[in-house]
Amino acid sequence: MNIQELHNLKSKFVAREVGNELILVPLAENVAHMSELFTMNETAKFIWENSAENLSVADMENLMIDNFNIDNETARKDIETFLNQMQKLFNKNIG
Secondary structure (H helix, E strand, C coil), X not given: CCHHHXXXXXXXXXXXXXXXXXXXXXXXXXXXXCCCCEEXXXXXXXXXXXXXXXXXXXXXXXXXXXXXXXXXXXXXXXHHHHHHHHHHHHHHHCC
């Protein structure tokens, strides 16, 4: 999964902010599956909220470096981990 695919995947979930976390609820045929709630930490929430159709991983890295004051390697690992987790989540619940 890449950033563009993540952006397209957003329509398959309802996202609600609760405190500093983001809660995702998968949708299937426009029906929320309330038995499957997913909580995102601050980093995952940032990636989810900032993903865009024309954004690259390098662009997201730069956004994360600026926002979290981390190095490139940490940003890239966080992005890759998040995208892999979202792919598994998508395959399990939507795909």
